[in-house]
Amino acid sequence: MRARREFSIGVVVASAAIVIVAVVGILWLRSGHNSAFPAFVKTPDQNVLLLTIDTLRADAMSGDGGPASTPNLDRLASDGVRFTFAHAQAVVTLVSHTSILTGEYPFQHGVRDNAGFRLAPGTPTLATILHARGMATGAFVGAFPLNRQFGLSNDFDVYDDVAAKDSLSADFALPERRAADVVKVADAWIASQRKPWFAWVHVFDPHAPYSPPPPFDSEYSTNLYAGEIAYVDSAIAPLLDLARTQSRPTTIIVTGDHGESLGEHGEQTHGLFAYEATLHIPLIVAQVGGGLREEPSKVTSAVPVRHVDILPTITDLLQAQAPPGLPGRTLLTATDGESAPRPSYFEAMTAMLKRGWAPLMGVVDGRSKYVDLPLDELYDLSRDAREVHNIASSDTARVRTLTALLTAMHPQLPGEETRESPQVRATLESLGYISTGAPRKAHYTEADDPKNLIDVDRLMMDGIELHRQGRTDQAIDAYRQVIARRPDMGLAYRRLSFLQWEEGHVTDAIATLRQATKVVGQNVDIDVRLGTYLAEAGDLAGAIPLLERAVAADPQNTDGLNGLGIAYGRAGRQDDALRVFQRIVAQSPRDAFAIENIGTTYLQRGNLDAAREAFTKALQSDPKSSRAHAGLGVIAMQRGDRERAFSEWKTAVATDPHNFDALFNLASELLNAGRVDEAQPYVKQFVATAPPALYGPDIERLRRAIR
Numbered sequence: 001m002r003a004r005r006e007f008s009i010g011v012v013v014a015s016a017a018i019v020i021v022a023v024v025g026i027l028w029l030r031s032g033h034n035s036a037f038p039a040f041v042k043t044p045d046q047n048v049l050l051l052t053i054d055t056l057r058a059d060a061m062s063g064d065g066g067p068a069s070t071p072n073l074d075r076l077a078s079d080g081v082r083f084t085f086a087h088a089q090a091v092v093t094l095v096s097h098t099s100i101l102t103g104e105y106p107f108q109h110g111v112r113d114n115a116g117f118r119l120a121p122g123t124p125t126l127a128t129i130l131h132a133r134g135m136a137t138g139a140f141v142g143a144f145p146l147n148r149q150f151g152l153s154n155d156f157d158v159y160d161d162v163a164a165k166d167s168l169s170a171d172f173a174l175p176e177r178r179a180a181d182v183v184k185v186a187d188a189w190i191a192s193q194r195k196p197w198f199a200w201v202h203v204f205d206p207h208a209p210y211s212p213p214p215p216f217d218s219e220y221s222t223n224l225y226a227g228e229i230a231y232v233d234s235a236i237a238p239l240l241d242l243a244r245t246q247s248r249p250t251t252i253i254v255t256g257d258h259g260e261s262l263g264e265h266g267e268q269t270h271g272l273f274a275y276e277a278t279l280h281i282p283l284i285v286a287q288v289g290g291g292l293r294e295e296p297s298k299v300t301s302a303v304p305v306r307h308v309d310i311l312p313t314i315t316d317l318l319q320a321q322a323p324p325g326l327p328g329r330t331l332l333t334a335t336d337g338e339s340a341p342r343p344s345y346f347e348a349m350t351a352m353l354k355r356g357w358a359p360l361m362g363v364v365d366g367r368s369k370y371v372d373l374p375l376d377e378l379y380d381l382s383r384d385a386r387e388v389h390n391i392a393s394s395d396t397a398r399v400r401t402l403t404a405l406l407t408a409m410h411p412q413l414p415g416e417e418t419r420e421s422p423q424v425r426a427t428l429e430s431l432g433y434i435s436t437g438a439p440r441k442a443h444y445t446e447a448d449d450p451k452n453l454i455d456v457d458r459l460m461m462d463g464i465e466l467h468r469q470g471r472t473d474q475a476i477d478a479y480r481q482v483i484a485r486r487p488d489m490g491l492a493y494r495r496l497s498f499l500q501w502e503e504g505h506v507t508d509a510i511a512t513l514r515q516a517t518k519v520v521g522q523n524v525d526i527d528v529r530l531g532t533y534l535a536e537a538g539d540l541a542g543a544i545p546l547l548e549r550a551v552a553a554d555p556q557n558t559d560g561l562n563g564l565g566i567a568y569g570r571a572g573r574q575d576d577a578l579r580v581f582q583r584i585v586a587q588s589p590r591d592a593f594a595i596e597n598i599g600t601t602y603l604q605r606g607n608l609d610a611a612r613e614a615f616t617k618a619l620q621s622d623p624k625s626s627r628a629h630a631g632l633g634v635i636a637m638q639r640g641d642r643e644r645a646f647s648e649w650k651t652a653v654a655t656d657p658h659n660f661d662a663l664f665n666l667a668s669e670l671l672n673a674g675r676v677d678e679a680q681p682y683v684k685q686f687v688a689t690a691p692p693a694l695y696g697p698d699i700e701r702l703r704r705a706i707r
Helices: 009-023 071-079 093-102 126-132 179-191 224-235 237-244 307-317 350-355 396-408 421-430 450-468 472-485 490-502 506-520 524-536 540-553 558-570 574-587 592-604 608-621 626-638 642-655 660-672 676-689 692-705
Strands: 047-053 081-087 136-140 158-160 197-203 250-256 280-288 299-301 344-348 360-365 368-372 377-380
Touching (some): 047 093, 126 307, 158 179, 179 197, 179 224, 179 237, 250 307, 350 490, 360 396, 368 396, 377 396, 450 472, 472 490, 490 524, 524 540, 524 558, 540 558, 574 592, 592 608, 592 626, 608 626, 626 660, 642 660, 660 676
Parallel strands (some): 047 197, 081 299, 136 158, 136 197
Antiparallel strands (some): 250 280, 344 360
């Protein structure tokens, strides 16, 4: 049995508070040094491994007194420097990683949320700098929010991301892969390199929903979040071991992109607030391999550090030049008793962009933390690490000082003069759109403060969990309650329509989206969803113009492009459909949904060889592609290989019971073959579960067949 500590939120956070209070004023535990990196080698002839662990709280690992057993990360920390007061710049995956890789604050690089933003082409990143110096560059990511379509892939020789699927369901579950699968690909690439390399490895597992594999699921049955972290620690062991065997030194930097609230301040996961539970992250820097003597240093630093310091630190170690004007500094100069530690900007913009709530931004200066909201907040983290006591009203002088500090950084809200915004805004406005997100307000009031809307956030999260549990009627009710409370929340309409569509309530789903357009205004995301549903329902005259307009406004919107391609295909415009799907694959080569659609289009044209090639490629991108197996089944049947067709369709249905086309084909062709007993369960499944609005005649045909 693995030794562990169970996660009692109050106890763990209180312990973290004790640790923070204890280390204030004691910067280095190793005596005789005033710098964090006394023994580190500065040389361009070294490797760099950047390991980012999604949703990793600063107090989760066993080395920090946390509940998850993390011997591999703890050993790495003992070999280098563990920073105990490190902060992210944002609390969602894409924004945070963009700050890590560019060294810029979000309002500088322009990426403000997981969806609707892409890093502007030409923006220099770590990969840009190191690739230009002749290093091999490889990225290996564990989840969809970091896929190449969001702009981080430039100047990586290899960018191994997640097979993208139809992301209309991404509001409920994001495509991801296990840490062990990511590490396996990264290890193979590293082992093949003959020159210095830079590898960015991202693992997603600690992100909700928490479902660690055996044996961690049973060992951590009362704390599945900790179980995910313990699993990640086990999964990354081969990667860390490989780095230790390299002939060159390897600098390893490990951090979390953000933390997880786990119920603190009423927030279940992350993205809404920016309290320490989600903003305070681990940061480990170590140097291993290359003949370096492994002598545990156990250096612990409480100096304030930030994600934007990672890029300057790596370039300093490599004796490279960082881009000028960055807000970060190399950690090699971090010293005990700094007179002016750098302040840290942070933000949480998802609620503004997706829900129309007040934007959140703030600054950490020393141990003072200011949060700029309609109901502003000020905390003294040296005394109140859990942020229980808001002292904004009692320390107005400090509020004025930190407000001035924040203002001097010149932060701008999303849409205000980011690198791409003038052109994007002009295009949106010319097509009748206000924005791609929620409506903006000239002034946000206390009613828009996320603290006063935590019950609405809870309903939004409850809807996801209820859907996951199969309690769809209750999930639908949760989103109806949200709309009643905040009628301008486009995201709530989208989630409600998705659930209605899944339940076969096609007319209701379309009506919900039409109502959203009336209340929210013209919105790209809503138009894409509405256009896709209209196409599926056969209203091509309504779908195609809507999708064409949305794609014109947001040319890289893969959901819109896929929806438009499907609509073209259903309208008999196969050439147009192929051009759209190929456009998606050109910008996102592992988009399995687009590749499946290419196969389906070739199938419609009778080009079986090209269709088979596309479906096979889709399976290489996503081995669990139900639609690819279904397509291969159709090809096998058309070529007279009935048994192969049955096998492919059974796999398709087992992978996705809602693949009603495959289910109908399997049931009807088994009946045609006279295999009535074998067909019966599939016939009953189709009749019971297929939505009548889309499959009414087929349901009746099979119902008559088994009477």
